[in-house]
Amino acid sequence: MSQLELHQLRKTFGRVVAVDSLDLEIDRGELVSLVGPSGCGKTTTLRMVAGLQEADRGKILLEGRDVTHQPANRRGMGVVFQSYALFPNMTAADNIGYGLVVRHRPPDEIKKKVAALVELIEIGDAADRYPHQLSGGQQQRVALARALAIEPGVLLLDEPLSALDAAVRLTLRLEIRRIQRSLGIATMYITHDQEEALSISDRVAVMRDGRVEQLGTPEEIYTAPANEYVARFVGTSNRLRVKALDGDGRSVEWRGNRIPVVAATPLPAGSDALLVVRPERVRVAAVPADGLPGGFWQGRVVERTFLGSVTRLTITVGDEVLLADLPGEATADVRFGIDDAVAVAFEPGGSRLIPASATPIDLAPE
Known part of the structure; x- marks a missing residue:
């Protein structure tokens, strides 16, 4: 059974069809990237999966359980945004543990979990600093750790590296993949950068006008494009x-x-x-x-x-x-x-x- 299943997912904004009858499955431990130009529907798809937007039609299944109409806080999904969305009045460690606090986990459990994640994302003494005292790369690591703290069934990453410079993007790309593999978590990764998608993914979904034009391994997408759109967009x-x-x-x-x-x-x-x-x-x-x-x-x-x-x-x-x-x-x-x-x-x-x-x-x- 797939960890995440999307069946005939559709979303419109007025007369604009943002996502059109989209089908996708992500297995446990698999990282699938949705890639395409702005306006192709990739971020709208993620927001529907996260529960931040309601689907007009279709189903979203998490481990076989229908979560299509459940609120975001009951879906058990971790989300990382491009903007980091860290609380400025909390230290990095407190940001990481926030999801556990609101779920009323015991203090000792929170402390232990935060310490493990600080080690996993390798920020060391920066755990006691506030967001404005952290580099962009450190802030994104903290945002990732916060999403992982609740042990989500699925990790959703929406353009997580686009605000960073090239050198930091390359380093964090490798770090995200290392962490994702070590935890074996199903991950949906949104990006407009086809090189980033090819380098980090188990499979890549190339999107256009709300539909998936081709879904395959990075090697299949690059060497065997299904149509002219994929051939032009990728590489x-x-x-x-x-x-x-x-x-x-x-x-x-x-x-x-x-x-x-x-x-x-x-x-x-x-x-x-x-x-x-x-x-x-x-x-x-x-x-x-x-x-x-x-x-x-x-x-x-x-x-x-x-x-x-x-x-x-x-x-x-x-x-x-x-x-x-x-x-x-x-x-x-x-x-x-x-x-x-x-x-x-x-x-x-x-x-x-x-x-x-x-x-x-x-x-x-x-």
């Missing part, structure tokens, strides 16, 4: 308009070369499709003196960007533009410069064929 990709050559979606033709591919769904021969190739799956070589080998195209480098672990080349092939990411060792011997002619190809098995979208896709925040 960087080359997206090439092609036509399927056969009915089982095993090959397409692009600029004179036949390319074996893996299709998300079978496509009729001759149908319009989108070939998705990640930049790291594009091979780049010097143009041989005796001509291009089979499966290669000739292109020209128009931009070169150093990104640390990789160098990204922007290459034109006719009127098309390709991005290719070369690891540091790949560019040590051969320095491809601006305006250099190059031979490019796609790695075997590195192309994903998906149906072309019939409508424009807007990824901009609302």
Whole structure:
């Protein structure tokens, strides 16, 4: 039995459908991220699960128990918000223990529990400080400990790292995952940052207009996007308009070369499709003196960007533009410069064929 189940959950605000017939299950010990641009419905989903907003339709089950219409304080869920929401007149330790105090737990039990959580979140002497005396990262750790103090059945994290700088975000991302795994707690994690979602999650739900476009492991979401929206939102990709050559979606033709591919769904021969190739799956070589080998195209480098672990080349092939990411060792011997002619190809098995979208896709925040 799943720890948390959402069945056909729906929420509207006037004529705006914020969440539309959403189904989702989270198992005990699993961290599932809901990711998408602003306005896609991810935070509204969390607020319905937490009991902070009433669902128009559908069910919310916690360990098989229907909590859809129960008030927030009876659902037994821990919530961490982007704003921390710490009490300014309480020390960090008192903030952590607040949920136990209002539940009238014995003082000795509260003291013991708070001490254990202070050790778990590693804030040491800062436990006796007030929120304004803590760094942003420490405040977020305290907010997390407060949510965990009541031993919730589900942990809900709503953009918990978005107010922090990049270095602190990376550290806390690892800390949250360490703590979540050590406690084995079912967790729903809300973020607009797809890199954050991929790095922290057991599974990722990519949302659009209140619906889940794809649910899968981070590897599945990145390497096998279900549609053009997911391919565009998650990571960087080359997206090439092609036509399927056969009915089982095993090959397409692009600029004179036949390319074996893996299709998300079978496509009729001759149908319009989108070939998705990640930049790291594009091979780049010097143009041989005796001509291009089979499966290669000739292109020209128009931009070169150093990104640390990789160098990204922007290459034109006719009127098309390709991005290719070369690891540091790949560019040590051969320095491809601006305006250099190059031979490019796609790695075997590195192309994903998906149906072309019939409508424009807007990824901009609302």
